[in-house]
Amino acid sequence: MNQSETKKNGLGGEVAGLMRKNVRNYAMYIALAVIFVVFQIISKGSFLTARNLTNLINQTGYIAVMAVGMTLVLIICQIDLSVGYVAGFLGACAGSLLRVGLSTPVVVVIILAAGAAIGLMQGLIIGKVGVPAFVTTLACEFIFRGLLTLVTEASGTIPVTNETFLALSNGFLPKLFTVGRLNGLTLLAGILAVAAIVISEINRRKDLQRYRFNTLSMPIFLVKLVFFAVLIGALTLVLAAYNGLSWTIVIVAVIAGVYSFVMTRTRTGRYVYGMGGNMEAAALSGVNVKKVLIGVFTSMGCMAALGGVLYTSRLGAATPTAGAGFELDAIASGYIAGVSTTGGIGNVINSVVGAFVIMSLTNGLNLIGVGISYQYVIKGIIFICAVALDVRGRGKKAVG
Amino acid sequence: MSDNILEMRNISKSFPGVKALNGVNFAVRRGEIHCLVGENGAGKSTLMKVLSGIHPYGAYEGDILYNGDVMQFHNIRESEKAGISIINQELALIPELTIAENIFFGHEIMKGKLIDWNETMVQAAEYLKKVRLNVNPRIKIRDLRVGSQQLVEIAKALSKHAKLMILDEPTSSLNEEDSANLLGLLRELQKQDVTIIMISHRLKEVVAIADTVTVLRDGATICSMDDSKHTVTEGEIIRYMVGREMDNVYPKRGAHEFGKVRFSVKDWSVYDQKLNREILHDISLNVREGEIVGLAGLMGAGRTELALSIFGNTPGYQITGGEIVMEGTSVRFRSSKAAIESGVAYATEDRKRNGLILIQDIRFNTTFANLKSLVHRRVIQSNEEIVRANELKKEMGIKAPSIQQAAINLSGGNQQKLVLAKWIFANPKLLILDEPTRGIDVGAKYEIYSLMNEMVRRGMSIIMISSELMEILGMSDRVYVMCEGKITGELSAADATEQSIMRLATNTEEK
Numbered sequence: 001m002n003q004s005e006t007k008k009n010g011l012g013g014e015v016a017g018l019m020r021k022n023v024r025n026y027a028m029y030i031a032l033a034v035i036f037v038v039f040q041i042i043s044k045g046s047f048l049t050a051r052n053l054t055n056l057i058n059q060t061g062y063i064a065v066m067a068v069g070m071t072l073v074l075i076i077c078q079i080d081l082s083v084g085y086v087a088g089f090l091g092a093c094a095g096s097l098l099r100v101g102l103s104t105p106v107v108v109v110i111i112l113a114a115g116a117a118i119g120l121m122q123g124l125i126i127g128k129v130g131v132p133a134f135v136t137t138l139a140c141e142f143i144f145r146g147l148l149t150l151v152t153e154a155s156g157t158i159p160v161t162n163e164t165f166l167a168l169s170n171g172f173l174p175k176l177f178t179v180g181r182l183n184g185l186t187l188l189a190g191i192l193a194v195a196a197i198v199i200s201e202i203n204r205r206k207d208l209q210r211y212r213f214n215t216l217s218m219p220i221f222l223v224k225l226v227f228f229a230v231l232i233g234a235l236t237l238v239l240a241a242y243n244g245l246s247w248t249i250v251i252v253a254v255i256a257g258v259y260s261f262v263m264t265r266t267r268t269g270r271y272v273y274g275m276g277g278n279m280e281a282a283a284l285s286g287v288n289v290k291k292v293l294i295g296v297f298t299s300m301g302c303m304a305a306l307g308g309v310l311y312t313s314r315l316g317a318a319t320p321t322a323g324a325g326f327e328l329d330a331i332a333s334g335y336i337a338g339v340s341t342t343g344g345i346g347n348v349i350n351s352v353v354g355a356f357v358i359m360s361l362t363n364g365l366n367l368i369g370v371g372i373s374y375q376y377v378i379k380g381i382i383f384i385c386a387v388a389l390d391v392r393g394r395g396k397k398a399v400g
Numbered sequence: 401m402s403d404n405i406l407e408m409r410n411i412s413k414s415f416p417g418v419k420a421l422n423g424v425n426f427a428v429r430r431g432e433i434h435c436l437v438g439e440n441g442a443g444k445s446t447l448m449k450v451l452s453g454i455h456p457y458g459a460y461e462g463d464i465l466y467n468g469d470v471m472q473f474h475n476i477r478e479s480e481k482a483g484i485s486i487i488n489q490e491l492a493l494i495p496e497l498t499i500a501e502n503i504f505f506g507h508e509i510m511k512g513k514l515i516d517w518n519e520t521m522v523q524a525a526e527y528l529k530k531v532r533l534n535v536n537p538r539i540k541i542r543d544l545r546v547g548s549q550q551l552v553e554i555a556k557a558l559s560k561h562a563k564l565m566i567l568d569e570p571t572s573s574l575n576e577e578d579s580a581n582l583l584g585l586l587r588e589l590q591k592q593d594v595t596i597i598m599i600s601h602r603l604k605e606v607v608a609i610a611d612t613v614t615v616l617r618d619g620a621t622i623c624s625m626d627d628s629k630h631t632v633t634e635g636e637i638i639r640y641m642v643g644r645e646m647d648n649v650y651p652k653r654g655a656h657e658f659g660k661v662r663f664s665v666k667d668w669s670v671y672d673q674k675l676n677r678e679i680l681h682d683i684s685l686n687v688r689e690g691e692i693v694g695l696a697g698l699m700g701a702g703r704t705e706l707a708l709s710i711f712g713n714t715p716g717y718q719i720t721g722g723e724i725v726m727e728g729t730s731v732r733f734r735s736s737k738a739a740i741e742s743g744v745a746y747a748t749e750d751r752k753r754n755g756l757i758l759i760q761d762i763r764f765n766t767t768f769a770n771l772k773s774l775v776h777r778r779v780i781q782s783n784e785e786i787v788r789a790n791e792l793k794k795e796m797g798i799k800a801p802s803i804q805q806a807a808i809n810l811s812g813g814n815q816q817k818l819v820l821a822k823w824i825f826a827n828p829k830l831l832i833l834d835e836p837t838r839g840i841d842v843g844a845k846y847e848i849y850s851l852m853n854e855m856v857r858r859g860m861s862i863i864m865i866s867s868e869l870m871e872i873l874g875m876s877d878r879v880y881v882m883c884e885g886k887i888t889g890e891l892s893a894a895d896a897t898e899q900s901i902m903r904l905a906t907n908t909e910e911k
Contacts, residue, residue: 207782207783211783211786211787211790212802213802213804214802214804265779265780265782266775266778266779266780267771267772267775267778267780270764270768270771270780273757273760273764274757274760274764274768277757277758277759277760278754278756278757278758280753280754281748281753281754281755281756281757282757282768283713283736284711284713284736284746284748284754284755285736285740285768285769285822286735286736286737286739286740286741286769286826287737288735288737340759344757344759344760345759
């Protein structure tokens with residue numbers, strides 16, 4: 001939708017066109033809104049409280065980082081079914097290492113390195129040996145499930161008492177100062193975030209206009225800016241009214257920021273998108289597709305490890321069943337956020353929001369007392385619906 | 401009524417942008433072996449697809465009369481039911497199933513609701529005897545040689561009681577002995593009242609076996625010659641196959657000097673581990689600075705395989721001999737990346753399958769093969785990228801509203817220009833173009849030829865693989881001709897004619 005078209009069709013036409021073209025991207029926000037409203041009503045107002053939202057965000061952390069890694073895997077048309085138990089196993093390892101007295105930074109570095117090594121190994125099996133990813137990672141799911149049981153067998157659940165480690169998923173940044181009853185640092189961060197988004201969007205729009213690219217018309221652009229400003233503003237206020245910024249938010253923001261930068265601004269990111277769009281063409285354009293594949297799985301392993309660390313920290317213990325079903329949540333986050341099932345398309349920031357959608361659902365269902373068995377059924381159905389929507393939506397796009 | 405088993409009247413068939421068949425008339429007498437010949441793209445395969453219902457009734461114009469009746473085939477099942485069987489160049493057998501299972505695949509012999517395996521084996525053995533293949537029907541297809549697989553295809557057609565059998569290039573992948581055997585079998589079948597239409601590039605075989613030869617050119621019938629006394633010569637056929645006027649489709653290039661030899665391949669041999677045979681034998685060629693070298697040949701001559709093996713993209717290929725010399729140094733590219741870094745680019749023949757990343761836009765595709773040049777401190781300089789992509793879009797004449805247009809939404813001609821833009825951005829010294837104008841209209845062709853001229857004027861070297869003779873003649877400074885994995889000749893621009901190339905491409909002696 002460009003400006004000349006807007007002149008032709010008016011504002012209504014532009015909005016309709018945007019809806020048509022981006023229904024996939026909006027679907028996620030619509031789903032999120034529906035979830036919020038429905039649970040707010042059913043739970044009689046206990047869903048949208050500062051406390052529960054903070055809780056929800058901290059809960060999302062481990063899935064969000066795994067969804068970021070998984071997005072790359074899905075973009076290159078592969079899949080990783082092992083991440084759940086890899087996270088569970090490494091989380092338990094973290095628990096054991098803490099118990100023998102290692103400090104949190106040392107443990108985190110060791111675990112992330114171990115995750116990268118596991119991912120590297122899987123990447124080598126898939127890329128060099130040629131075993132399909134589906135098979136390799138399915139087998140690894142079994143292997144790490146077994147290893148998780150071995151690690152936790154002797155002692156059962158491994159409790160974690162290290163305060164620093166627990167803070168990763170439960171702690172908050174210091175307030176520094178207060179504004180009324182609100183958390184000062186959080187307010188400051190929120191204001192800075194809004195300012196950064198507004199400035200970068202305006203600059204980007206200027207750049208695009210300079211090269212005569214399609215841009216949104218002024219009113220729509222303003223609506224978009226205001227929407228994001230309000231969203232972040234509201235979130236800031238909610239968080240500031242409770243305990244402020246949690247470490248989880250910081251960790252997820254850093255991971256999502258780094259990955260987003262790599263994917264959009266570096267050669268590596270281009271190669272990942274290119275390989276997913278057309279592997280043969282990428283190879284013939286000089287991309288070492290095996291290297292990219294191995295790299296993507298290594299990063300996935302690393303994110304699974306981080307997910308394991310955050311989950312163990314969140315729970316305050318490593319349990320023998322940790323990790324079950326994480327892979328489905330991570331994959332679903334990606335698909336809900338618009339990663340193409342045929343590869344080549346996807347955005348890590350959207351996937352983080354996708355993870356938030358999934359966890360809102362889980363959180364809401366817990367809040368209104370739906371049992372875990374029903375949760376699995378509901379999630380499975382939603383997963384299929386999200387992919388069906390994706391497949392149908394793209395089918396139409398290709399024709400139109 | 402004449403005894404024609406088949407008459408195709410005034411058949412026309414269009415694909416987007418191309419008229420593949422333009423009022424073709426084609427008649428086949430009952431019980432004859434009728435050979436259909438013509439250049440690549442002349443419309444032979446399309447005509448046979450119309451006949452067998454692969455292009456269904458309604459998708460073409462004209463009438464098909466079979467045994468005197470107008471037929472309306474909607475799919476291949478209906479034509480098979482009527483007794484027409486087509487055997488494609490790429491065999492349609494399932495490698496992991498046995499011979500017997502393949503023969504009766506889709507029309508299994510049943511006993512009630514179950515397959516009658518005993519009867520299947522007995523009948524399969526009978527059909528194998530008919531095609532003179534002396535093997536156990538329980539052997540898996542993948543354990544058979546290509547020649548024997550071809551015979552199984554014929555047995556399968558016979559089991560469907562085919563009265564009219566179409567063979568598309570049946571001998572192209574066979575050695576001499578298997579070919580002779582197959583042709584003998586066709587004569588045998590002829591005696592059993594099976595009518596045969598054979599598409600072939602091997603003119604020697606055509607004149608030896610045909611009762612009638614029909615030549616197609618540019619989607620039209622040129623002539624049908626009676627050859628029941630085997631009086632037609634290969635030269636005669638070649639004249640009919642080509643014989644077009646060189647019109648004004650090729651832009652003139654000013655007189656120019658060539659530099660030194662930039663790139664040469666010497667005694668290059670390649671073994672294909674999947675096919676288990678050597679596919680390229682002792683290939684030697686060279687190209688100079690500022691020169692366009694044409695690489696002519698018929699489909700399956702090994703030109704694309706040669707390009708891929710040079711370019712380092714060779715899964716399953718083993719280079720068994722020879723060397724590449726690039727600007728005086730001997731090199732061997734281990735990957736496409738290495739080739740590109742040394743200044744060699746290869747634009748594939750199938751732009752959709754492996755040339756472009758279709759879901760990405762013009763900008764993404766333009767810069768993809770040389771992102772290195774846009775990187776500063778490991779970050780892609782987006783603004784510079786936009787500027788460069790815009791420049792190339794303009795230079796190449798890619799028609800699109802902006803460089804944000806996805807490649808999938810471009811026309812074939814514009815996609816091909818985008819492929820060129822991508823490789824020009826990679827700044828190669830040698831550009832190998834594989835069928836650079838396949839499936840695009842005359843106007844876009846002219847633009848691409850002009851771009852090629854501009855590139856060599858700036859000193860680039862080009863190897864152009866093309867199956868279109870006119871294109872080879874119109875664009876090349878020098879021509880190499882390949883046939884069956886060998887270079888069969890090198891012609892200067894002055895010596896290259898349609899006849900001389902076709903003779904070398906079919907490896908026939910001048911008579």
